[in-house]
Amino acid sequence: MDSEKKSNSADQNGERGLAYIWQAGCAFPAPERLLGWNAKTVLQAALGVNHGVLLSEGGEVYTFGKLPWRVGLEDAYISCPILEKTLSGQHITIVAAGSFHCGAVAEDGVVYMWGENSSGQCAVASQSAVPEPKPVSISDSEASNLLPIRILQLACGKEHTLALSLNREIWAWGSGCQLGLITNTFPVTKPQKVEYLAGRVVLQIACGAYHSLALVQCLPTQDVKPIPERCNHCSQLLITMTDKEDHVIISDSHCCPLGVVLADTQSENHLNCSSVETLGEKSTTSSQNGDYQKTATEDQVLMATEYNAANVFSNSVGQDGHCISSPGNLLATDKTAPKQDHMSLPNHSLSGEKQIDSQPEQHSQEENYIACLPSPSGPGTSALNSLVVSCASAVGVRVAATYEAGALSLKKVMNFYGTIPSDAVSPSSGGSPTLDSLKDSREEQVKLESMQGKKSSSLVDIREEESEGISRRLSLPGLLSQVSPRLLRKVGRARMRTVALTPTYSGEADALLPSLRTEVWSWGKGKEGQLGHGDVLPRLQPMSVKSLDGKEVIQLSAGGHHSLALTAKSQVYSWGSNTFGQLSHLSSPTTVPRLAKVCGDNNIWNIAAGPDYSLFLIDGDDFQPSLYYSGRQEKGKDYSLSEESCFKSPTLLLDCSKLGYISSVAAGGSNCLALVDKNIMGYIASLHELASTERQFYSKLSSIKSQVLRPLLGLDNLGAPSTVQLLQEVASKFSKLCYLIGQHGASLTDFLQGLKEAKNLAILKHSSLFLESYTEYCTSLTNFLVMGGFALLAKPAVDFLSKNLALLQDLSETNEESCPLVEVLNALFFLPLRRLHNYARVLLKLATCFEVTSPEYQSLQDSSSCYEALAVHLSRKRKEAEYTLGFWKTFPGKMTDSLRKPERRLICESSNRALSLQHAGRFSVNWFILFNDALVHAQFSTHHIFSLSTLWVEPVSEESGNMNGLRVTTPEEQFILISSTPQEKTKWLRAISQAVDQALKGTSDLPPYVGSGSIQRQEPPISRSAKYTFYKDPRLKDASYDGRWLSGKPHGRGVLKWADGRMYSGMFRNGLEDGYATGEVYEGSFQDNMRHGHGLLRSGKLTSSSPSMFIGQWVMDKKTGYGVFDDITRGEKYMGMWQDDLCQGNSVVVTQFGLYYEGAFNNNKMMGSGVLLSEDDTVYEGEFSDNWTLNGKGTLILPNGDTIEGSFSGEWGSGIKITGTYFKPTLYDPEKERPKRLRKLGNLAVPADEKWKAVFDECWHQLGCEQAGQGDRWKAWDNIAVALTTNRRQHKDSPEMLSRSHTQTLESLEFIPQHVGTFSLEKYDSIKKYIIKACDTPLHPLGKLVETLVAVYRMTYVGVGANRRLLQEAVREIKSYLKRIFQLVRFLFPDLPEEGSTIPFLLIETKGRRSFCSGRSDSRPDSPEPGYVVTSSGLLLPVLLPRLYPPLFMLYALDNEREEDVYWECVLRLNKQPDTALLSFLGVQTKFWPTTTSVLGENKKVLPSTKNACFASAVECLQQISTTFTPADKLKVIQQTFEEISQNVLENLHEDFLWSMDDLFPVFLYVVLRARIRNLGSEVHLIEDLMDPFLQHGEQGIMFTTLKACYYQIQHEKLT
16 A cells, blocks of 8 residues: 555645635634644545534544533533544445434445434434444335345434435435425334335435435436326316416416424424415405404414324415415414414315325426526515416416516515524524514515515516526417417517437446436425425425426535535526525525526536535636635624624635645534645646536537527528438537536546546546547538538528627637638537547646556556547548538539538549549540549549449559559459559559548548557458449349458358349359358259259249249259159149259159159159059059150059059040950958059159268268268268357357357367267267257258258158158158168267167166066066167157158148048047946946046045046046157157056055956056047057067057057947
8 A cells, every 4th residue: 555655646645635624604714724633634524513524534434523422522522533433343435414413324335323313313212312323224124135225325414314225215214304204203213215216316315404305317208207187185287277358377386285294392393384375365455564464364364383294285266266375384473473373274174185295297398497586575475476477478478467466465475474584493593683683674675565566576587587598388288279379479489499409318428427317306394495396385205396407406415494406517506595695696585496696607516505504616717616605604792783694695715725625515503614635746736627627618518509509400491401410410419428528527526526546537437438429429510511511501590690690709719700600600519629639638637647657647648648549530530521521512513412421521533634544535534533432433424433342452563564553343343543653653542442441441430549559551451241232244233242252253151132032142252153052042052153962942933933942952053863843833742853954763743632643754754654643542553654644554443442454545634545454353352352552652752762862961071971981980070070160150250149058059069979988878878968969050060961851851741742642751761861860870979889789778777667567577678688779760769750740740640531530539429428437338347447536636536427537647648649759758658658547546456466458458448538639540650650660579569559459449449
């Protein structure tokens, strides 16, 4: 730590955070430094009425002043701060002081409280004072886990404490409505959450004596709730309309009279009663103040000093149907007090509703209304004023006269008996002289007002308001329609659209910097107007101070009875009691926030509110802060009570040139305190300079926004839509930048009050935010400039700007009188970019305060260079834009329209004949213009644009005899440009190369920042990625290509799309398609740009003449080998051999009408011997000469078995000539001897092992083998690794990201399973797992193979291919796949035993369960040595079959359709029987009948009527057969079913037994019937065809045979 201090010369600790203290209210204070406690650096200070709390740099807490709660120090005054030892173990980060109590927050978010506790303000029950700091437990009772709440901020009032938690919620304890809790039981000693603000982001909290303030972040626009029509409490309309004879009054100044009085235990009873007067017409006419008491009683003016907290006073409506509700806080003088106690309450309803939180209206207004009160008056007038003001501002000046008489007399009444400052009542105040003097001054005031008569009406306020430029919402949408246009015109507002210039807030900036979108909420006692709601009512719950919306408040401070709010524009709004001028504006108190007038330039950046005074920290001329004071002045001995008892206007209190730089101030009851830093090496001064200039800069930008941009955009017909759009883009980027600067100013203000570590400067930490915002703004501005800029604006806009020329000159800091408007505007809008130089300069100044070797120096220095580089870069951008604009002004008009784009910049052009085209005609004109995105070749009236991303340029070699030539290559053109001199050639070559390089990198607006070490490349790459649309090439005309290029030709991976929808995606070589591709035309393998290998060709679309699809083998662009051709138009599918694009050799053809042909093809025709089957089982076997044409010898078998042998000729289905013999089989022929032609199907088809050879060959080639099974195994593994890695890389670049599970699969495949020693079942399992994973990803050669096989299988057997005759073909094909994949697997894993061999079990594994039928103890197959039999189906079916299952099972279902229908009809009939009847019918022995069944866990007796209850678990088990895929899984289901049956019987018999097949079969038959498996026949045949042969004689084989027998039994079951 010490060495660190030495290195950081800026960090001289002894000179930071010095605490100076002086007496509050002194005209000439002499600040004294708090000494005698090792003068530690103070990070934060807080003051109470008579004491103070200090937080030192080490996280220690010191207190001084009067500390009556400390034992032994009850009456002492401690001038030298003493350490709070209880807290010495904790690292404290925040301290707070209430009037007479203290609080601190530790680093871990725990709150400690001590001091006065009479109202529970220290959160300790039944203890009047807490002598030592005590931790406060804060936890959320609603949360499921009672975790302690961590606290960020703490604020203390007189009788309450608020804490702000880490998740931005407020917790409160103590007493009074200022807690914001829904309770009237005080004190609250267990911290409770202020529910009303739950869910909102609270940024800061502040406590006054009896009120609370919170700074809350605005809701995002979509979260704003709709405005309710009525008040939640008193059910009055929030917007009222009063229809007069000739005008309408619209008012939204509804103020809910919800108030609260606490049953105060203190005897002095702070008289915070709240009441509502309802004054009819009569009371308003009373003009003499003396009659007040009488008037009040006559008109039943309700005055109550105390009432129950649950009462809500409702206004009674006056005679006109409208009433002036004026919530006043009427305090009786001594004489009237006794009368008030006994006053009756006639004619007023006291409704006993519970108080619910008063729902504030949620308006989001850009500018908000602030009620300007007349000079001296009481707070009671504000509601009336706001009513009159809102009427007037809604419907014009005339309205106010209606209310003048009422307004005047009511004001007098209320001013006279208005609120006296609470000091007058509280014991600490000066007693009766104040009361009398106030009373006198009030009387004077009323006399004055009555003399002035009508002049003092509220119109003055309205004008004042308008002159201050504060706009007021007219009414809610929808009400406007009811107000006449004539009245609306009288409003006298400037007629223009308002354009919301709220920036598009970047969430990032809001997360990193203080938000400026804030609202102020207040609650508590409001009798001095300190809540800011325009009335003097107390508020039980937080309510938004509407007039501060949109004012960008960043700091709040609450005093005894007044409140201050500091905005980002360095202005202060103040409201509440103004008895001593503490509000810094006219001497009247105000119940709504008004702007405080502190000193000329509004550059206030810190505020503190004391009990009856305010402190303001203001930037001085040399950025050294000055301290201003307004409020109570301490009287010397000679003072009698006079006007001079307060500072009427803010006074410069401390000139700090001798003290140093004040970083923050605190206000207490008797003292003020300032924390001061000495300016060592200029570090502190530089920080203050940065902060001060940033705040001023924000004010400047805000002025430009509100005085130039907003009115400008609000005008109608600004110009062409494109111009308006560009201007709006500039405005939006300006707004965004402006908001960021405001945030940064607020962040610097916070920074100055903190540790002031250079590394935490936002401008350093989040530099990218600033750099990007400035760049975006500059880009939008230069784009606007290039298109013509401000000169394009239409006349209304120019008129508006010309009228405000002086303002513009002032804002843009241009002094020349004769400066043209456009130049002034350019200067104004480029003004923000100057700020970058200032950043760079101040950062450099800060850097010099550190040692050159320190990291701070380095980062400050780097940042300074970054900002400087950006400043230079952006000024270059401006010059480029101006140069381009100049060029467009001289360029011929027609071409300008087509070429001019906002983001296009001119680099150079050849108008001075520096560049010409080689071999150009003598009279031709060739003009070359180089933009940042294109090279334009312009001739007389035409021009051609060459995109730079597909443009290559190189110098012509000198051998060709031309020294100054440049060869330009584009995808479809090549030309040579000749320059006049070698220098010109170099200049053009460099310009074009740089422009191409920049275009390829993308239009990066950010400069190459210094320090990144990137040297600009001169030569753009020859190989690159780009998009291009062809316009000339006849083959590719209008096709677009997106992919890799090499010297003007597509080369590498890319996608080519034609206009008619065709597409090729894959590899290109020298401009031609090559390699593997996927697309609408062809998907498959290429070799030398020809289709070669396995591929799929789709021809035509379904709508075109001949849509068809071929999948199979290609050799040198021709279909050769096995393939499947689907002719969609004719509804035929050909599966067979091809030769040179012709069908040649054995094949099968099926049609959509059920015809099946199997036989030879020759030259695309059925020619030679073949078999033809029709749907009705008619069979022809013989010679064919053409498609479906019989010709020659043959045999025809009819469905009934009749046969014709002989010669046939003719086309099938249209009459066939027959010469031959007819045979009718006799009934006595044995079944066997009847001709069974169908058995022979498949003999003339392509053998299964000959199919899809190309697919398997491709897989072998990928593994590096020329022939199947021949090659080096390790080379194969290397190829797999390479394939996985390259495929992963390609996927990384592709838009479809790999899923997480896919990535994990790929990673696990990178490990090869190794096997050493004898082959065991464990090794077999690891191989099986590897295969399952490999087949899961098409990136692995095995996975690719399986994916392709699944595709071809589905392509073959779906659609027309779903023909029952193809079932055996489909089964043979699957078996062939298994055999061939098994060969591949054994090549990769040579120690895998061959098909049919046995892996011996380990001894432990042979402990089987008892055999099911034989009782032997081995469940495994009956093989001589027990073990696991290795088969291709056992290893590979689990991978393959689930993928092929749908088409395969469909074929089984079609094939077994007839017999399954018979079976199903029988199942449905038998299932109508109850259980016992069915068991009896099937012949199940009675001893096996279940007597009870378990239903939902309880046993129920089986009754004769019981259905579907017996053997239910076995039935459920068997039903699972339909959800499995492989025969092995289906057999397991059958086995489990048998076990379930056995278990059920065992439970009934209670004895061991062995099944005999005679006993078992009927029971199993019952289970099969009840299982109701729809396609049982298909299931049985599938298992039979695909099960492992070795299982047939084992236990599972026997069980399967039983199921099969049941299936056939059910079909032939005779129902008796």
